[in-house]
Amino acid sequence: MAFLLAHLSDAHIGPIPRPSLRELAGKRLTGYANWINKRAQAHDMGLLGRLVEDMAAQKPDHVAMTGDIVNIGLDAEIEAARLWLSGLGSPENVSFTPGNHDAYVPAAVPRIAETFAPWTTSEEGAGFPYLRRRGGVALIGLDSAVPTAPFVASGRLGAEQRKKLAALLDKTKAEGLARVVLLHHPPHRGGAKALRGLDDAAELEAIIARHGAELILHGHNHKISLHRLPGAHGETPVVGAASASAKAGAHYPRAAYNLYSIEREGDKILISARSRGLGADGETIEELDALAL
Numbered sequence: 483m484a485f486l487l488a489h490l491s492d493a494h495i496g497p498i499p500r501p502s503l504r505e506l507a508g509k510r511l512t513g514y515a516n517w518i519n520k521r522a523q524a525h526d527m528g529l530l531g532r533l534v535e536d537m538a539a540q541k542p543d544h545v546a547m548t549g550d551i552v553n554i555g556l557d558a559e560i561e562a563a564r565l566w567l568s569g570l571g572s573p574e575n576v577s578f579t580p581g582n583h584d585a586y587v588p589a590a591v592p593r594i595a596e597t598f599a600p601w602t603t604s605e606e607g608a609g610f611p612y613l614r615r616r617g618g619v620a621l622i623g624l625d626s627a628v629p630t631a632p633f634v635a636s637g638r639l640g641a642e643q644r645k646k647l648a649a650l651l652d653k654t655k656a657e658g659l660a661r662v663v664l665l666h667h668p669p670h671r672g673g674a675k676a677l678r679g680l681d682d683a684a685e686l687e688a689i690i691a692r693h694g695a696e697l698i699l700h701g702h703n704h705k706i707s708l709h710r711l712p713g714a715h716g717e718t719p720v721v722g723a724a725s726a727s728a729k730a731g732a733h734y735p736r737a738a739y740n741l742y743s744i745e746r747e748g749d750k751i752l753i754s755a756r757s758r759g760l761g762a763d764g765e766t767i768e769e770l771d772a773l774a775l
Contacts, residue, residue: 485617488542490739491701492550492725499558513554524732536767548701549581549666555590573600581666585627620654624665637667651693704734730764
């Protein structure tokens with residue numbers, strides 16, 4: 483039986499509740515201005531709801547949400563995002579990794595960690611990377627979200643996460659599991675524009691080259707993308723997801739989510755992928771192009 487994994491990202495739950503002057507200190511001021519002037523017109527919560535309904539109709543075995551669930555890290559935003567994530571399914575069946583908007587300011591980081599802890603629980607100790615074994619699949623979640631200066635949206639894993647990741651990749655390979663790595667930022671050099679990429683992407687690439695993985699999923703760029711990294715026993719597909727709430731006509735592609743069918747044939751792990759999202763009419767959720775992994 484195939485394991486069906488759904489992947490969505492960058493929901494940017496809105497609208498942003500009106501912040502106090504105290505809450506607008508620092509980077510939140512520019513972020514709130516950006517929401518008012520651009521993002522509020524680009525993200526549609528009604529569309530996000532229809533996309534989630536369509537995703538539920540596909541009956542995935544598990545859902546991965548790879549970050550940017552909020553916008554500027556207000557407590558009221560985080561609570562609204564918790565309610566939305568709860569609607570995707572039980573924490574047992576939904577996994578979350580934080581994005582740069584979830585770590586928009588230092589004060590938001592512990593609040594995000596506490597609020598979304600049920601969706602980041604691990605079978606191999608607390609913290610990131612987490613490991614969740616589901617139906618022959620090892621879901622390994624990384625935290626690339628770090629607070630940054632205004633107009634910077636980069637991420638970083640750090641040496642401790644990278645070391646633990648290498649060990650988990652080896653452990654789950656020995657168990658015969660299909661290893662799916664989840665994170666917000668693209669894991670490869672050149673995967674995002676300047677000041678928006680993963681600072682230690684070269685180190686992560688080296689880990690994948692030595693230890694391998696069957697699939698890496700990310701968000702951040704608000705578009706469906708496919709890249710390949712050299713792995714220990716062949717190339718590792720790297721798939722990016724669109725924003726799950728992007729309106730038609732926004733400055734980035736229309737809302738979509740990805741589906742991955744993971745199954746074993748003898749000693750081989752077979753993975754196929756497809757996307758569903760907002761059609762050209764701006765209303766219908768429909769099948770999009772298949773992803774040739």
